[in-house]
Amino acid sequence: MTTSVRRGRPGYDLDSLLQVAVTVFNERGYDGTSMEDLAARLGISKSAIYHHVSSKTELLRLATDHALDALTAVVSDPRGDTALDRLEAVLRGSVRILVAELPFVTLLLRVRGNTEVERRALSRRRELDHMLTALVHAAVDEGSLRPDIDPALTARLLFGTVNSLIDWYRPSRALTPDDLADALVTYALSGLHRGAA
Amino acid sequence: MTTSVRRGRPGYDLDSLLQVAVTVFNERGYDGTSMEDLAARLGISKSAIYHHVSSKTELLRLATDHALDALTAVVSDPRGDTALDRLEAVLRGSVRILVAELPFVTLLLRVRGNTEVERRALSRRRELDHMLTALVHAAVDEGSLRPDIDPALTARLLFGTVNSLIDWYRPSRALTPDDLADALVTYALSGLHRGAA
DNA sequence: ACTCTAACCAACCGAACGGTCGGTTTGCTG
DNA sequence: CAGCAAACCGACCGTTCGGTTGGTTAGAGT
Numbered sequence: 001m002t003t004s005v006r007r008g009r010p011g012y013d014l015d016s017l018l019q020v021a022v023t024v025f026n027e028r029g030y031d032g033t034s035m036e037d038l039a040a041r042l043g044i045s046k047s048a049i050y051h052h053v054s055s056k057t058e059l060l061r062l063a064t065d066h067a068l069d070a071l072t073a074v075v076s077d078p079r080g081d082t083a084l085d086r087l088e089a090v091l092r093g094s095v096r097i098l099v100a101e102l103p104f105v106t107l108l109l110r111v112r113g114n115t116e117v118e119r120r121a122l123s124r125r126r127e128l129d130h131m132l133t134a135l136v137h138a139a140v141d142e143g144s145l146r147p148d149i150d151p152a153l154t155a156r157l158l159f160g161t162v163n164s165l166i167d168w169y170r171p172s173r174a175l176t177p178d179d180l181a182d183a184l185v186t187y188a189l190s191g192l193h194r195g196a197a
Numbered sequence: 198m199t200t201s202v203r204r205g206r207p208g209y210d211l212d213s214l215l216q217v218a219v220t221v222f223n224e225r226g227y228d229g230t231s232m233e234d235l236a237a238r239l240g241i242s243k244s245a246i247y248h249h250v251s252s253k254t255e256l257l258r259l260a261t262d263h264a265l266d267a268l269t270a271v272v273s274d275p276r277g278d279t280a281l282d283r284l285e286a287v288l289r290g291s292v293r294i295l296v297a298e299l300p301f302v303t304l305l306l307r308v309r310g311n312t313e314v315e316r317r318a319l320s321r322r323r324e325l326d327h328m329l330t331a332l333v334h335a336a337v338d339e340g341s342l343r344p345d346i347d348p349a350l351t352a353r354l355l356f357g358t359v360n361s362l363i364d365w366y367r368p369s370r371a372l373t374p375d376d377l378a379d380a381l382v383t384y385a386l387s388g389l390h391r392g393a394a
Numbered sequence: 395a396c397t398c399t400a401a402c403c404a405a406c407c408g409a410a411c412g413g414t415c416g417g418t419t420t421g422c423t424g
Numbered sequence: 425c426a427g428c429a430a431a432c433c434g435a436c437c438g439t440t441c442g443g444t445t446g447g448t449t450a451g452a453g454t
Contacts, residue, residue, distance in 0.1 A: 008430025009420040029309045031228035035412060047414075048432045056412065110307070112226045145389050149380050153372070157384050160361025161354060168353050175350070183346050187354050191388025192342050205400025206450045232442060244444080245402045253442065395454105402449070411440065419432070424425100 012042065014052050014062075022063045022103045030060060030107070031114075057117050064111060064121040067104035070097045072124070075131050083138035084145070090135060091188065092181045094162050099169065099177040106166040132159060158188055209239065211249050211259075219260045219300045227257060227304070228311075254314050261308060261318040264301035267294045269321070272328050280335035281342070287332060288385065289378045291359050296366065296374040303363040329356055355385055 006013070012020075024033050024041050035056055039046040053059050074093035080086035098105050108125070111118045133155040139145045145154065161184065169180065203210070209217075221238050222230050232253060236243040250256055271290035277283035295302050305322070308315045330352040336342045342351065358381065366377065 005422085006430085007422065008428080009422095009432070011420090011431050013430090027309070028311055029226065029228050031226050032309060032311050034410075036410080044431085045433050046412090047434080050413070051431060054413095112224070112229060114225055114229050143391060146383075146391050149383060149389070153380055154384070154389060156365050157358060157361075157381065158389075160364065161358045163364075164354075164357025164361045167357065167360075183350055184354065186343075186346060187351070187385075187388075189388050189390050191384070191386050191390075192346070192351060192355075193386050193388075194340060194343050202452080203400090204452065205398080206402070207452095208401045208450090210400090231440075233440080241401085242403050243442090244404080247443070248401060251443095398451105398453085400450090403447085405445085407442105407444075409441080409443105412438100414437075415435085417433085420430090421428105422430105423428085 012044070012052065017042065017049070017052050018059065018062055018066075019103070021059045022107050025060075025063070026103055026106050026110075029110070057115060060107075060111075060115075061117045061120075063104050064108045064117070067101055067108040068121065068124045068128075070101050071105070071128055075128050078135070082144060083135060083142050087132075087135045087139050088185055088189070090132060091158070091162065091185055095165065095181040095184060096177055098162065098165055099171065099180065102166065102169070102171075109163055109166055129155070129159060161188060209241070209249065214239065214246070214249050215256065215259055215263075216300070218256050219304050222257075222260070223300055223303050223307075226307070254312060257304075257308075257312075258314045260301050261305045261314070264298055264305040265318065265321045265325075267298050268302070268325055272325050275332070279341060280332060280339050284329075284332045284336050285382055285386070287329060288355070288359065288382055292362065292378040292381060293374055295359065295362055296368065296377065299363065299366070299368075306360055306363055326352070326356060358385060 020042055021038055024038055027033075028037065035046050035049060039049060042049070053062070071094065074097050075090055078086040078089040078093065080089050108121060111121045113119050113122050133152055136145065136155040136158065137151045140147055140151050140154075145151075165180070165184075169175075171177075217239055218235055221235055224230075225234065232243050232246060236246060239246070250259070268291065271294050272287055275283040275286040275290065277286050305318060308318045310316050310319050330349055333342065333352040333355065334348045337344055337348050337351075342348075362377070362381075366372075368374075
């Protein structure tokens, strides 16, 4: 851990500024947040923000890339002997990242595609989607998952369940990320019926 | 069916204008859509829009109320002898409305709470949430649903799965609303494992 | 043909927007 | 205590925003 010494006038650096920016973007929406809003929350002037980034769009790019890099790492090489094991690993890993990087992932999942930066983010999300779909397909083929629901549809439902966590989950002692992942995996794989496998 | 004859100069009325508006809001986001964007898509001038509504906010209010009225009707008095039956009826009904009123529900689910109109919409959504939670609670109490997942958490997962449909479902002959509801209910109640109940 | 109704438009307004500019402040380091 | 690096600020710019004004236009009913 080489914590290099900060030089120059203390205050925000890019990382600490980005964290605040992402929080405000999530509260008011990206388009609904003006640079003046952001400056007010940061307690600095609007022009000071442009010392750290070149544009509002760059803030969005940095934030979505951060979330996408983390998610890509988790989805790309899951460990497990069977496809079902690997699928479960991806689910648990996704929940872990989603919780650990909640503000960043939240912002990512709300991107609409208005600008080039947003379209790139959507494109990278689609890649992740395809990887998960392939994994579900493999798990159906090996006989681990029920064959009566279309694999592509199954993948959509799974991804949807995981992604919807951002709408309500907030870290707490009562519901840790591990508890959350356990409940989600049970729900998705074994279902809610009493006595379900 | 009393289709009263349209009087005056033909063109958009409030309903047809609202449909287009909601579509554009969903494409670019509410805050990301200017009244000029809207006018361009409608093929009329910006000021002509103000013949139909008094403000941009009113468009949002009309749209979210439309979605909320439909959802409230479905969630409020579900039919069924057991709590499980009523829960399944609410799930199927929610999917039906979500599909039938896809653009309106999509817009509703993306509201952030920036204005008074948006906060009212969020408040009404919370009421629906509470009703579903109560229903899940009842289903657990009667012994229909597994007791090892907290009912509130179960309700969140269920609601999340249903709501996430807006992110990918588009009407098609290959996947009808009924097919979709069947798959979702199977997924949520019986789970994905092969051989699950 | 005239009337009524509803839909429409060009031109405009003040405020808010993202972004720029030239210079200033702060605190560590040698 | 001088020098430097990094963070910061007030004033300003051109553009776009939601919204207003004072009319005009198209068609159905009589």
